[in-house]
Amino acid sequence: MTYRLIALDVDGTLLNDEHQLSEQNRNTILEAAKQGAEIVLCTGRGPGNSIPFMEELGLKGYVISHNGAATVDVVTREIVHQFPLDPLALDPYTEYCREHGIHFDVNTAFGLYVDQPQGLKLEVRSMYEAFLMEPLQLPGWLDFEEPVVKFTAFGSMDELDRVYADWSLWTQSVNMLRSGDFFIDLMHKEASKGAALKQLAERRGFKQEEVLAIGNYYNDLSMITFAGKGIAMSNSPEEVKAAADEVTGSNNEDGVHQAILKHVLQG
Structure with a gap:
C-alpha cells in the first residue's frame, strides 16, 4: 500500500522529550516528502508554534492545530477550516x-x-x-x-x-x-484530529487507505483509528496502543523514522 498523506502528532511523537526534532526524523520525513508523500502535522498546539516545524523542514502544506479545531495553510496562514465554540x-x-x-x-x-x-x-x-x-x-x-x-x-x-x-x-x-x-x-463537539484529517484528506483527494497517522496520546485516537494505517508510539498509554494497528519506537527512539521507513520508504 502506498501512503500518500502522513499525519504526525508533534509533542511525544515527532519531538523527543526535550521538544527537539532529531536529525534522523528530519531526514526520513524529508525523504518521504521527496518521494511524493504529503506531510501534515496534527497537534494540540496552535499554528503559531507548529508551523515553524514545517518551515524548519522546508515543507509547505497544512497543519491541523488545536487538536483538529483549526486547519491552517503553512504558507499563506489561511484558516482553511475551523470548528468554532460557543x-x-x-x-x-x-x-x-x-x-x-x-x-x-x-x-x-x-x-x-x-x-x-x-x-x-x-x-x-x-x-x-x-x-x-x-x-x-x-x-x-x-x-x-x-x-x-x-x-x-x-x-x-x-x-x-x-x-x-x-x-x-x-x-x-x-x-x-x-x-x-x-x-x-x-x-466543539465535532472537532477532533480524526475529523479534521478526514476533511483534509478529502480536500486533497486522498483515500482513507492512503493515510498514515502516528501519535502517542488520547487526543490522537481519532486520527489513529481513521487512518488506513494508525500507529502508536511505544510511549503511548495502553489504550492508545490497543487502538492502533501497530506500535513503533518511542519519541526518544525516533519512532517516527522507524514507522515511515517501514511503511513508506520500504513499503
Missing part, C-alpha cells in the same frame, strides 16, 4: 477553574488568552515558554474578533484527574479530552 458554553468551566484555582487559557486559531498574563505562576509561565506561546489578556466573550476554538485547563496530573472526573458528570455540549498528562482541552 463561548457562552464555556462559562461553567471558567467559573469552576477560578473557584478551584485551576489555570486555564482560551484559544482562537492564532491567539491565546489568559486572565492575568503579567501575574502567571512560574510553572505556568515556564510551560508557555517551553511551547513557544505568549499569552494575551483574556477579553470578554463579546470582545473577541475571531472565533474561539479551544479551552485548555492546565495543572498537575492529580488536579486534572479530579477536574476530568467532575466535568465528566456534567451534560457535555463540548468535546472534552486529555491532550497530555497536564492538559484537558474543550472543543
Whole structure:
C-alpha cells in the first residue's frame, strides 16, 4: 500500500522529550516528502508554534492545530477550516477553574488568552515558554474578533484527574479530552484530529487507505483509528496502543523514522 498523506502528532511523537526534532526524523520525513508523500502535522498546539516545524523542514502544506479545531495553510496562514465554540458554553468551566484555582487559557486559531498574563505562576509561565506561546489578556466573550476554538485547563496530573472526573458528570455540549498528562482541552463537539484529517484528506483527494497517522496520546485516537494505517508510539498509554494497528519506537527512539521507513520508504 502506498501512503500518500502522513499525519504526525508533534509533542511525544515527532519531538523527543526535550521538544527537539532529531536529525534522523528530519531526514526520513524529508525523504518521504521527496518521494511524493504529503506531510501534515496534527497537534494540540496552535499554528503559531507548529508551523515553524514545517518551515524548519522546508515543507509547505497544512497543519491541523488545536487538536483538529483549526486547519491552517503553512504558507499563506489561511484558516482553511475551523470548528468554532460557543463561548457562552464555556462559562461553567471558567467559573469552576477560578473557584478551584485551576489555570486555564482560551484559544482562537492564532491567539491565546489568559486572565492575568503579567501575574502567571512560574510553572505556568515556564510551560508557555517551553511551547513557544505568549499569552494575551483574556477579553470578554463579546470582545473577541475571531472565533474561539479551544479551552485548555492546565495543572498537575492529580488536579486534572479530579477536574476530568467532575466535568465528566456534567451534560457535555463540548468535546472534552486529555491532550497530555497536564492538559484537558474543550472543543466543539465535532472537532477532533480524526475529523479534521478526514476533511483534509478529502480536500486533497486522498483515500482513507492512503493515510498514515502516528501519535502517542488520547487526543490522537481519532486520527489513529481513521487512518488506513494508525500507529502508536511505544510511549503511548495502553489504550492508545490497543487502538492502533501497530506500535513503533518511542519519541526518544525516533519512532517516527522507524514507522515511515517501514511503511513508506520500504513499503
